[in-house]
Amino acid sequence: MNGEVIIPLLLFLMIIFFVGFYASKHIRSTSNFLQEYFLGSRQLGGFILAMTMTATYGSASSFVGGPGVAYTMGLGWVLLSMSQLATGYFVLSVLGKKFAIMARKIRAVTLIDFLKERYQSKWVVILSAASIIIFLFSAMAAQWVGGARLIESLTGLSYTTALFIFAVSVLVYVIIGGFRAVAITDTIQGVVMFVGTLVILIGTIIAGGGIGNIISDLTAENPALISPFGSDQSLTPLYVSSFWVLVGVGVVGLPQVAVRAMSYKNSRGMHKALIIGTIVVGFIMLGMHLTGVFARSVLPGIEVGDTVMPKIAMEVLPNWLAGIVLAAPMAAIMSTVDSLLLLVSSAVVKDVYLNYVKPEADDQTIKRFSISVTAIIGVLVFAMAVKPPELLIWLNLFSFGGLEAAFIWPVIMGLYWQKGNASGALASIITGVGSYILFHSLMPNAFGMHTVVLPVILSLMAYVSVSLVTLRHHQEVQAEVYEKLWSA
Numbered sequence: 001m002n003g004e005v006i007i008p009l010l011l012f013l014m015i016i017f018f019v020g021f022y023a024s025k026h027i028r029s030t031s032n033f034l035q036e037y038f039l040g041s042r043q044l045g046g047f048i049l050a051m052t053m054t055a056t057y058g059s060a061s062s063f064v065g066g067p068g069v070a071y072t073m074g075l076g077w078v079l080l081s082m083s084q085l086a087t088g089y090f091v092l093s094v095l096g097k098k099f100a101i102m103a104r105k106i107r108a109v110t111l112i113d114f115l116k117e118r119y120q121s122k123w124v125v126i127l128s129a130a131s132i133i134i135f136l137f138s139a140m141a142a143q144w145v146g147g148a149r150l151i152e153s154l155t156g157l158s159y160t161t162a163l164f165i166f167a168v169s170v171l172v173y174v175i176i177g178g179f180r181a182v183a184i185t186d187t188i189q190g191v192v193m194f195v196g197t198l199v200i201l202i203g204t205i206i207a208g209g210g211i212g213n214i215i216s217d218l219t220a221e222n223p224a225l226i227s228p229f230g231s232d233q234s235l236t237p238l239y240v241s242s243f244w245v246l247v248g249v250g251v252v253g254l255p256q257v258a259v260r261a262m263s264y265k266n267s268r269g270m271h272k273a274l275i276i277g278t279i280v281v282g283f284i285m286l287g288m289h290l291t292g293v294f295a296r297s298v299l300p301g302i303e304v305g306d307t308v309m310p311k312i313a314m315e316v317l318p319n320w321l322a323g324i325v326l327a328a329p330m331a332a333i334m335s336t337v338d339s340l341l342l343l344v345s346s347a348v349v350k351d352v353y354l355n356y357v358k359p360e361a362d363d364q365t366i367k368r369f370s371i372s373v374t375a376i377i378g379v380l381v382f383a384m385a386v387k388p389p390e391l392l393i394w395l396n397l398f399s400f401g402g403l404e405a406a407f408i409w410p411v412i413m414g415l416y417w418q419k420g421n422a423s424g425a426l427a428s429i430i431t432g433v434g435s436y437i438l439f440h441s442l443m444p445n446a447f448g449m450h451t452v453v454l455p456v457i458l459s460l461m462a463y464v465s466v467s468l469v470t471l472r473h474h475q476e477v478q479a480e481v482y483e484k485l486w487s488a
Contacts, residue, residue, distance in 0.1 A: 005154055005314065008323030013169055015188065065146065066285075067292025068305025074218065074225030074296075076235040078289040083244040085282040092274050094252050097267060098415050102485050110343075111255040111411070112351040118414045118485065120477050121422035125351055127429050131406040132255055132347040136340050137381060139399035143337035144170075144385040146306065150333070153310035154326060163385055170337055171378040194280055196325045197287035200313055201294075203325075207316035208297040217297040225296070242449035245456055246401055253408030254400065256343050341381075345374040398440065401452035405432030408456060409463040417467075418482060421474035424467030432459030 070077040099114070106117040112128045147170075148163035155162065208214040218225040229235045251257055288309075295302075295312040302308055313322040349370045354361060361369070409432070410425040436455035444451050 004319035005323040005326065008320060009154070009327055012192070012327040019188070065142075065306060067288050067295070068308045070289040070292030071296050071302065071305055071308045073230040073232070073235065074222075074227070075293055076228045076230035076240075078286070078293060079228050080235060080240050080243055081247075081285050081289045082282070083240070084247045084285050086248060086278065090248060091252050091257055092270055092277070094412065095258060095415070097270070099258070099411075100270075102415070105485065110346045110350050111258050111407070112347060115410055115414065115425070116351070116355065118481060119410070119422040119425045120481060121426065122356070124410070124422055124425050124429070125355060127426065128406070128410075129347040129351045131403065131429065131433055133344055135399040135402040135406075136256075136344050137384060137399075138402075140337055140340045140344070140377075140381045141384040142399070143333050143340065144381055147333040147337070148385065149306050150310055150326065153307055154314075154323075160386060163382065166333075167378060167382045170341065171375060190280065192327050193284055196327065197284050197291075199317070199321065200309075200325050201287045201291050203316040203321075204291050204294045204298060204312055208294055211294075214294050214297040218293070221296070221300070225293070236448055238448045239445065239450060242453045246397065246404065246450050246452045250400070250404035250408055250452060250456060253404040253406070253411055255403065255407060256340055258407075258411060259343065341374060341377060344377050345370060348373050348377075401440070401450075401455070402433060402436055404452060405436040405455040405459055408432075409460050413460075413463055413467075418478070419471060420463065420467045421470060421478055423470040423474065424463045424465075427466035428459040428463035431462035432456065435459070 066077075066081060070081070102108075102118075103114055106113065108114045108117065112125055112132070115128055116125045144163060144166060147166035148159055151157065151162035151165055152159050157165075205211055205214070208217070215226060222231055224231045224233060227233075228240075291312065292308055295308050299308075299312055299315055302311060310326055313325050317325060349366065353369065354366070358365075406429050409428045410420075413420040413428075414425070432455050435458050436452065439446055439451050439454055446454055
């Protein structure tokens with residue numbers, strides 16, 4: 001255990017806990033627990049909105065798993081990762097004002113609140129909540145594995161002990177602080193991620209003797225490492241371009257990202273977030289994945305990809321600086337898992353319990369139930385993460401694909417196509433999730449494309465065709481929905 005590395009990380013965790021206690025004051029003083037706990041009372045400014053979107057999206061995949069794959073695949077994976085550059089801009093452009101205005105009209109706290117009012121269907125709500133719970137468990141498990149592996153690499157503790165420390169750290173500040181704590185800590189974590197990326201990239205380039213020397217080393221080992229097709233030539237142009245559906249277009253359908261588009265304070269803040277978010281995401285994705293590739297020249301022969309980042313930081317930086325820099329992946333992981341934890345909790349509490357189990361529950365009951373559910377979910381994810389996969393990025397991307405296949409068209413078409421209805425939304429969710437699981441199991445990367453592409457296309461076809469066929473059946477309900485959501 002290296003004290004000089006551990007102390008900066010401990011200081012970082014203490015700051016995060018302080019923010020959680022600060023945010024808990026708002027929860028105690030608010031008259032609307034749900035709006036504050038799950039949405040921060042819709043008070044996010046532009047900088048905080050940009051950072052919370054970046055930090056939520058930039059996860060263990062970006063800081064632990066992604067650089068690990070880049071270490072194995074070479075510069076081709078860096079090119080593929082840059083398809084994420086426009087993600088924040090795209091999400092806020094598509095959802096942006098329209099989504100926020102509609103969410104405010106119906107006082108929506110979650111994405112499923114919007115779907116419930118838009119489609120007026122119990123089954124849309126239940127299937128949506130089930131999709132969030134199932135797929136986000138996978139995503140959270142991936143994040144907790146990343147956090148535990150980072151602590152394990154730095155401290156020499158066993159994986160299970162490291163996982164326990166990470167789980168308790170996250171649960172404490174999410175349970176006591178809610179969404180406001182998550183948003184403020186995301187901002188701190190986003191800054192740490194940005195600075196950490198810059199420092200580790202410069203340190204790795206210097207340790208490798210400069211970019212020219214690093215490229216020469218990679219070429220001597222395997223010329224394919226510096227090609228756009230990856231070390232095994234699997235990154236074909238079709239696969240790389242289709243990957244953008246998963247990490248670009250499809251991100252609109254991720255509930256943990258979409259909910260941020262209903263939480264900002266005003267349009268000025270949103271416009272500011274568009275610019276800041278794009279710059280920060282682009283720099284972090286490029287910097288971390290380049291570091292992963294360049295690390296191969298400095299530390300050849302690393303077998304477990306997920307350990308590349310902590311090992312290269314401790315190799316090329318002074319111990320105290322490595323501790324500060326390694327707060328960046330810790331920040332990325334914590335900022336994603338806290339959002340996912342809150343999202344799954346809101347799906348259980350707001351979307352199922354309050355809608356269909358106990359609609360008359362008072363504020364104190366809701367508060368106790370919300371905190372209990374969040375804690376129980378945390379314990380269940382801990383149990384899932386005890387036996388981790390080899391490269392956690394694949395677990396994370398699997399959950400991304402499932403959520404996108406379920407939600408992208410009910411959200412986008414629900415906003416922009418008035419003829420869309422509950423039958424179309426149900427058909428889209430069932431077709432998207434069902435086909436995604438089938439393709440993932442039986443025919444992954446069909447026709448050389450990422451697995452998510454065909455389910456997204458099929459779910460769109462299902463949404464449009466079923467909505468048109470059942471148009472008359474939903475005519476009366478649609479008229480009410482139109483009056484509520486689209487009228488001035």
